[in-house]
Amino acid sequence: MSGRDGDRDATFRSYYGKPVLNRPTWKTPDVPTYLFSGGTAGASAVLAELAASTGRPTLARVARLGAAGGAMLGAGLLVHDLGRPARFLNMLRMLKVTSPLSVGSWILAPFSGLAALAAASEITGYARGLGRAAGVGAAVLGGPMTTYTAVLISDTAVPAWHEARGELPVVFAGSAVAASGGLGLVGADVRENGPAARLAVAGAATELVASRVLERRLGGLGTRYTTGRAGRWRRAATVLTAAGAAGALLGRRRRGVAAASGLAVLAGSLATRFAVFHAGLASADDPADTIVPQRRRLDDRERAEAAKIG
Amino acid sequence: MSEFTLEQRLAGPLADPAAEAGHVEHPPRVGFFTDTSVCIGCKACEVACKEWNLIPEDGMDLTGMSYDNSVGLGASTWRHVAFVEQTRTRTDAVDLGMPSVPQGGRESDREMQWLMASDVCKHCTHAACLDVCPTGSLFRTEFGTVVVQEDICNGCGYCVPACPYGVIDIRPGDGRAWKCTLCYDRLGAGMEPACAKACPTDSIQFGDLDELRERAAERVDVLHEAGVADARLYGHDPADGVGGAGAFFLLLDEPEVYGLPPDPVVTTRDLPAMWKRAALAAAGVVATVAAAFVGARR
Numbered sequence: 001m002s003g004r005d006g007d008r009d010a011t012f013r014s015y016y017g018k019p020v021l022n023r024p025t026w027k028t029p030d031v032p033t034y035l036f037s038g039g040t041a042g043a044s045a046v047l048a049e050l051a052a053s054t055g056r057p058t059l060a061r062v063a064r065l066g067a068a069g070g071a072m073l074g075a076g077l078l079v080h081d082l083g084r085p086a087r088f089l090n091m092l093r094m095l096k097v098t099s100p101l102s103v104g105s106w107i108l109a110p111f112s113g114l115a116a117l118a119a120a121s122e123i124t125g126y127a128r129g130l131g132r133a134a135g136v137g138a139a140v141l142g143g144p145m146t147t148y149t150a151v152l153i154s155d156t157a158v159p160a161w162h163e164a165r166g167e168l169p170v171v172f173a174g175s176a177v178a179a180s181g182g183l184g185l186v187g188a189d190v191r192e193n194g195p196a197a198r199l200a201v202a203g204a205a206t207e208l209v210a211s212r213v214l215e216r217r218l219g220g221l222g223t224r225y226t227t228g229r230a231g232r233w234r235r236a237a238t239v240l241t242a243a244g245a246a247g248a249l250l251g252r253r254r255r256g257v258a259a260a261s262g263l264a265v266l267a268g269s270l271a272t273r274f275a276v277f278h279a280g281l282a283s284a285d286d287p288a289d290t291i292v293p294q295r296r297r298l299d300d301r302e303r304a305e306a307a308k309i310g
Numbered sequence: 311m312s313e314f315t316l317e318q319r320l321a322g323p324l325a326d327p328a329a330e331a332g333h334v335e336h337p338p339r340v341g342f343f344t345d346t347s348v349c350i351g352c353k354a355c356e357v358a359c360k361e362w363n364l365i366p367e368d369g370m371d372l373t374g375m376s377y378d379n380s381v382g383l384g385a386s387t388w389r390h391v392a393f394v395e396q397t398r399t400r401t402d403a404v405d406l407g408m409p410s411v412p413q414g415g416r417e418s419d420r421e422m423q424w425l426m427a428s429d430v431c432k433h434c435t436h437a438a439c440l441d442v443c444p445t446g447s448l449f450r451t452e453f454g455t456v457v458v459q460e461d462i463c464n465g466c467g468y469c470v471p472a473c474p475y476g477v478i479d480i481r482p483g484d485g486r487a488w489k490c491t492l493c494y495d496r497l498g499a500g501m502e503p504a505c506a507k508a509c510p511t512d513s514i515q516f517g518d519l520d521e522l523r524e525r526a527a528e529r530v531d532v533l534h535e536a537g538v539a540d541a542r543l544y545g546h547d548p549a550d551g552v553g554g555a556g557a558f559f560l561l562l563d564e565p566e567v568y569g570l571p572p573d574p575v576v577t578t579r580d581l582p583a584m585w586k587r588a589a590l591a592a593a594g595v596v597a598t599v600a601a602a603f604v605g606a607r608r
Contacts, residue, residue, distance in 0.1 A: 016375045143592035144588075155579075
């Protein structure tokens with residue numbers, strides 16, 4: 001059987017056009033939403049403690065609530081995604097460095113607990129010292145929260161994810177920073193939202209630039225990110241993220257503009273995660289993505305060996 | 311396990327995967343050599359596997375893909391017989407007895423032929439499914455094979471996209487990951503796996519991996535001498551992207567024709583680089599958030 005790989009204009013052989021890989025069984029919207037909520041929570045935890053340290057109580061408050069809410073929503077989504085949700089505690093049965101999901105579980109579990117403590121103290125006003133300490137602990141884990149998920153999906157045989165392993169951590173980092181800024185714009189007093197606006201803009205720029213770099217460097221494989229369902233999510237992400245960043249830059253001091261800009265950036269960050277997720281599904285479904293690069297690699301190697309002998 | 315370097319543990323040649331996994335005294339590594347040049351497409355392996363391992367039915371569709379109605383490996387298909395229909399020019403090679411239909415009046419004309427191959431889990435030296443499993447449900451047995459413990463698996467599904475061959479999958483309605491165990495229960499009792507036992511032509515050969523590799527090399531030489539130039543081994547090389555497969559094949563065409571990836575690589579080979587990249591990006595996040603507060607006005 002042979003098929004055509006339209007984007008790369010190469011013919012390849014396959015078994016009745018069937019995919020080589022089994023399709024990821026991760027559910028939509030569970031997993032892409034988790035990628036978003038976990039990232040937002042991680043960056044928010046860092047934002048919260050810096051806001052608290054610099055006398056911005058309303059920014060600290062919304063960021064703490066965002067960190068706790070995002071983490072708990074994320075944990076809930078991950079448990080729901082399991083084929084056997086009752087066995088979710090098996091995730092903590094061991095710590096395994098070769099499994100990004102194991103390492104991630106050991107980041108997410110303490111992060112959720114600490115962020116929840118910090119948020120509970122924030123809401124009730126009880127045990128402020130303990131709440132602060134918990135918040136600092138969550139902030140330490142916040143950075144890893146934003147990028148381990150990129151390793152999680154890159155560490156697969158799915159070509160559009162694995163080949164993007166260099167850029168995805170940067171895309172996810174930018175997306176998380178933008179979302180934390182967006183949340184700050186939505187929830188903080190306009191006199192305190194300066195850092196949030198800056199983060200929305202910086203995160204949005206990083207996310208947009210890194211995404212374009214990714215698509216270009218991947219060549220034909222990059223079209224997985226720009227076409228189909230992924231492409232539609234990506235276009236939505238671009239418009240929302242850019243519009244939100246522009247609003248943050250120009251109108252953060254006006255309550256309505258700040259909130260609308262923040263929501264747009266948050267929605268853009270969510271859409272980016274859906275785009276990345278769907279790019280992987282499309283890539284897993286297409287035998288060309290697996291076969292064509294491998295065949296080329298194999299042929300190149302055989303040619304090189306033949307040249308060496310000859 | 312200090313005698314193994316990180317690189318050896320993640321990719322590349324590794325002489326003794328069972329020892330790397332911590333089995334101190336263990337039997338020799340076993341595997342399958344599937345010689346597709348003698349496969350007759352009877353599917354006895356599929357049936358024997360289903361019966362021995364009590365695997366549920368997973369679709370009774372007629373696919374139109376020659377005689378293949380099980381399509382590919384999955385949670386409830388641990389042996390899969392591929393049927394490839396090809397038209398090719400007659401050659402002087404020895405007749406392998408493959409069923410064929412003449413496609414023209416003269417002897418020298420093109421003919422249609424079937425290629426048949428029984429696919430199975432490769433039991434990789436470096437198994438991505440095992441590497442990424444967060445619960446420890448997937449483990450390396452004392453025989454060097456890779457097995458899922460169904461009482462541990464929580465159905466996270468990470469192994470599914472990690473496998474470069476599309477072998478392991480989540481069983482709908484059950485929620486857990488399943489794949490070939492190389493009949494772990496039978497091995498323990500000194501028996502060969504059900505598929506190999508049932509194979510009437512010895513297309514599926516079970517044994518110690520070292521011996522199977524020697525036997526396979528001899529078989530390829532015999533076929534080459536008999537004029538079957540397309541005969542080749544797949545998955546036999548310890549220097550390949552998965553460190554060599556525990557279940558390897560003799561094929562009569564390119565691997566992708568049978569639905570196999572031509573040059574699979576265990577994804578965790580690149581994991582150290584990925585973690586470094588993620589750590590750098592995480593540090594960037596913290597630095598960016600901190601920078602946002604520098605000189606910020608009210």
